[in-house]
Amino acid sequence: MLILLCNDDGIHAEGLHTLYESIKSLGRVVVVAPDQEQSASSHSITLHQPLRLKKHQQNFYSVTGTPADCITLGVHEVLKKKPDLVVSGINHGANLGYDVHYSGTVSAAMEGTIMGIKSLAFSSVFLEEKPRFKPAALFAKRLIKSLGRHELPEGVMLNVNIPNVAASQLKGPVICRLGMRHYGEVIVQKLDPRGRKYYWIGGDQKNFADIPGSDCNAVIEKKIAITPLSIQMTDFSFLEKMRNWKI
Structure with missing residues (x-):
């Protein structure tokens, strides 16, 4: 099996290297x-x-670009062919709910999916505590091996969030829908030494919306959450209603 491994935390990230060590035997x-x-x-x-x-x-290899750039160069320049699998992660932090729209980790796997390659993204759900990447890496290996018995539909990738707990405390996995994460203040305004304003974007996480069957609810219960994501973003139910609009 030929696997292209990427992340968004960078070439030296602990999560990436822990995942590599876990799956290199595959x-x-x-x-x-x-x-x-x-x-x-x-x-x-x-x-x-x-x-x-x-x-x-x-x-x-490292690339002076984005995770999606890495997949493009990885396939066309480094490997010079499509791999059997694109794996992204292990991300240093969760990719739950709306996070998937911003995540470089998820987007690397999505780029692989667009290319017609079976793709997965893995994230470790932690905030301030010390990360435990090994249990996540061991589960990633287990899931990758199971793909030999299952087929992913065309245009679908798997987004996997693993709670940051000891392996003995992990539950699941469970198949989930995307949930919702609520964040605090989004814009932080400061002054530079010359008194000019500058801004940081990014608020602290406050809480999850309580949505039964969601990835957010699953990880709160220390369950590994697996969510299938599609590159097809059309809302087909509203598409039919919208055809009746008079524009």
């Missing part, structure tokens, strides 16, 4: 990851400046 695993932090880069691609590809060691 076949040839090639890492193509951003050269620096690319969290919340979503599905952006680099069009207005050149990209540089650097080989660090055998099967490890």
Whole structure:
């Protein structure tokens, strides 16, 4: 099996290396990851400046771009063919609910899905506590092995969130819908030494919406949450209603 491994936390991230060590026995695993932090880069691609590809060691490459860039260069330049699987993660933090629209980790897997490659994204759900990546990496290996017995529909990837607890405390996995996360203040305003305003975007997480069957509810219960995500974003139920609009 040929696996292309990526993330959005960068080539040196602990979650990436822990996942590599866990799945390298499954076949040839090639890492193509951003050269620096690319969290919340979503599905952006680099069009207005050149990209540089650097080989660090055998099967490890970094790219001066986004996670989606990494998948593109990984497939077309490093591997020069489609891998059997694209794996993204392990993300340093959750990708629950609306997070998936902003996540570079999820978007790397989504880029693989667009290319017609079976793809998965893994995230470890932690805030301030010390991350435990090994239980997440062991589950990732288990799920990848199970894909040999199951087929993913065309255009569908799996988004996996693993609670940051000891392996003995993990429950599930459970198949979930996306939930909703609520955040605090989004804009932080400060002054530079010359008295000019500048801003940081990003609020603290406050809580989850209580939605039974959602990924957010699952991880609160220490359950591994698996959510199938589709690249087809059309709302078909509203599509039919909208055809009756008089515009």
